[in-house]
Amino acid sequence: MQKNIVILISGAGSNMEAIVRAARRGRWAERFGAKVCAVISNRPDAAGLAGARGEGIATEVVDHKAYEGRDAFDAALIAAIDRHTPALVVLAGFMRILTPAFVAHYEGRLVNIHPSLLPAFPGLKTHERAIEAGCRFAGATVHRVTADLDHGPILEQAVVPVLAGDTGGTLAARVLTQEHIIYPRAVERLLAGA
Numbered sequence: 366m367q368k369n370i371v372i373l374i375s376g377a378g379s380n381m382e383a384i385v386r387a388a389r390r391g392r393w394a395e396r397f398g399a400k401v402c403a404v405i406s407n408r409p410d411a412a413g414l415a416g417a418r419g420e421g422i423a424t425e426v427v428d429h430k431a432y433e434g435r436d437a438f439d440a441a442l443i444a445a446i447d448r449h450t451p452a453l454v455v456l457a458g459f460m461r462i463l464t465p466a467f468v469a470h471y472e473g474r475l476v477n478i479h480p481s482l483l484p485a486f487p488g489l490k491t492h493e494r495a496i497e498a499g500c501r502f503a504g505a506t507v508h509r510v511t512a513d514l515d516h517g518p519i520l521e522q523a524v525v526p527v528l529a530g531d532t533g534g535t536l537a538a539r540v541l542t543q544e545h546i547i548y549p550r551a552v553e554r555l556l557a558g559a
């Protein structure tokens with residue numbers, strides 16, 4: 366049975382691109398019958414949409430601003446995602462809080478990456494908060510999504526040092542290079558059933 370992967374983005378989509386590249390290099394189609402079949406953004410101006418199209422992947426926008434409230438938006442998003450009958454829904458810089466109904470609908474099929482060493486620093490501005498707290502190390506976490514924001518069973522983590530003089534920006538860039546390694550790895554392990 367084909368394992369369809371749907372990736373949700375809101376911005377640059379560099380994690381999405383890392384996964385698409387890994388799928389190609391790692392021959393996920395041949396090895397797991399897996400394919401990134403759609404990239405969906407809640408923002409029409411997400412730069413990652415062009416990248417996905419360049420990879421020959423179907424893209425779609427479900428603009429949250431067009432909906433009255435989270436329930437209506439999540440229902441529209443579910444409809445768009447389910448057209449692809451996904452085995453896996455991958456949140457890659459998708460900057461919307463999802464309703465419990467959405468999370469329940471994709472139970473066991475929904476993963477996220479968060480740019481901190483969870484359970485430390487859920488939510489926004491993680492890098493600035495890690496620097497401010499005097500952390501010597503920061504990192505990123507791939508986890509299964511539960512109704513609790515930025516929680517859920519951890520699948521992969523990577524650690525980077527916090528260096529003297531780091532700003533939120535420099536730390537974010539260091540963490541992002543690790544995200545591009547651990548997210549494809551986590552997805553590949555899920556596909557392999559490991």
Ligand code: GRF
Nearest residue numbers: 376377378379380458478480
């Ligand atoms: C990543 O740091 C991700 O962890 C965070 O937002 C950033 C998205 O980057 N939630 P990109 O869109 O994958 O380039």
